[in-house]
Amino acid sequence: MYTEKVMDHFEHPRNMGEIENASGVGTVGNAKCGDIMRIYLDIDDSGIINDVKFKTFGCGAAVATSSMATELVKGKHINEAMKITNKAVMEALDGLPPVKVHCSLLAEEAIHAALWDYAQKN
Amino acid sequence: MYTEKVMDHFEHPRNMGEIENASGVGTVGNAKCGDIMRIYLDIDDSGIINDVKFKTFGCGAAVATSSMATELVKGKHINEAMKITNKAVMEALDGLPPVKVHCSLLAEEAIHAALWDYAQKN
Numbered sequence: 001m002y003t004e005k006v007m008d009h010f011e012h013p014r015n016m017g018e019i020e021n022a023s024g025v026g027t028v029g030n031a032k033c034g035d036i037m038r039i040y041l042d043i044d045d046s047g048i049i050n051d052v053k054f055k056t057f058g059c060g061a062a063v064a065t066s067s068m069a070t071e072l073v074k075g076k077h078i079n080e081a082m083k084i085t086n087k088a089v090m091e092a093l094d095g096l097p098p099v100k101v102h103c104s105l106l107a108e109e110a111i112h113a114a115l116w117d118y119a120q121k122n
Numbered sequence: 123m124y125t126e127k128v129m130d131h132f133e134h135p136r137n138m139g140e141i142e143n144a145s146g147v148g149t150v151g152n153a154k155c156g157d158i159m160r161i162y163l164d165i166d167d168s169g170i171i172n173d174v175k176f177k178t179f180g181c182g183a184a185v186a187t188s189s190m191a192t193e194l195v196k197g198k199h200i201n202e203a204m205k206i207t208n209k210a211v212m213e214a215l216d217g218l219p220p221v222k223v224h225c226s227l228l229a230e231e232a233i234h235a236a237l238w239d240y241a242q243k244n
């Protein structure tokens with residue numbers, strides 16, 4: 001049912017945790033399942049995302065997509081990070097079953113919310 | 123949204139893992155969200171559950187209810203364990219939001235499936 005990459009990122013999630021005094025924090029909820037995702041961004045003066053962490057109450061698909069999404073935005077400029085879609089994240093994971101596509105939206109939305117939070121503060 | 127006990131069992135799940143050569147193994151899937159739960163039971167000759175472990179791809183509510191359910195059946199006789207309901211597990215966790223009640227069914231069903239697997243083998 002799940003690809004090797006999904007299982008790898010589920011069992012060994014990258015960038016799970018919190019960042020104190022983060023430059024931007026985004027929290028989003030999933031109406032379909034009631035799950036929550038929070039992304040923390042640490043952004044330097046040139047707009048580069050130096051560090052990123054996530055926390056979630058969501059399922060394995062939410063953990064795997066967030067793990068992959070944080071890997072994709074780490075080291076990138078905020079303008080590039082803004083363009084990351086859940087489709088790109090799913091492709092990087094070699095796909096997700098259709099019933100789990102809504103879980104992958106949490107990571108995308110939380111990154112956008114954290115970038116928005118950063119933009120408002122700066 | 124979640125009680126202290128739910129967060130405690132989500133962040134520090136009890137009995138997560140596998141049992142090799144388990145007396146009974148039960149795997150169930152949740153049609154609503156596509157998640158999977160597996161329970162392993164180690165049962166001695168007198169019918170006492172000496173050890174129990176779980177694995178899941180499910181959300182925080184699935185993790186918390188399985189963690190609590192395994193605590194409730196550990197050390198019990200199989201006849202008592204058979205009577206554990208998701209309602210009892212939710213009460214032990216001081217409740218779950220309505221959108222998450224279906225997640226708590228995974229633990230109950232997986233325990234029943236593992237007991238059934240044991241019964242068929244013995």
Ligand code: FES
Pocket residue numbers: 030033034035058059060061062102103106155181
């Ligand atoms: S089912 Fe809620 S995040 Fe996957």
